[in-house]
Amino acid sequence: MITKDFRTTVIANKYPYLNIVFVSLDKNRDEGKAVAKLQISLAGVVKSITVDFLLKPKGDFLNLTGKHVVHFSDFGLKAPKRMMGMVKVQEELNVEFNLLLKPVL
DSSP, X not given: OHHHHHHHHTTTTTOOOOEEEEEEEEEOSSTXXXXXXXXXXXXXXXXXXXXXXXXXXXXXXXXXXXXXXXXXXXXXXXXXXEXXXXXXXXXXXXXXXXXXXXXXX
16 A cells, blocks of 8 residues: 555656666766766656765676655645555655766777
């Protein structure tokens, strides 16, 4: 039931996807680190964020990992509740990134 409430909260019937667009990715001077500017779209609202990433070689690929916390209120939403507020979803949404990139030559 809480999943149904969550889908209602994020207006999934109209906006079925959480979209993340990489605007830029800049390697830091520190080895193995990068900073990315992203746009997150949820429930028809777009927010720009900055995320720190760790970079690790993985065979022919580069593995990017990072985390960022967004809040329902960032997107004009209220966290869903059940049973008159006795069961609540946290206000925070933890977004974890784990991407494999392959250089294009």
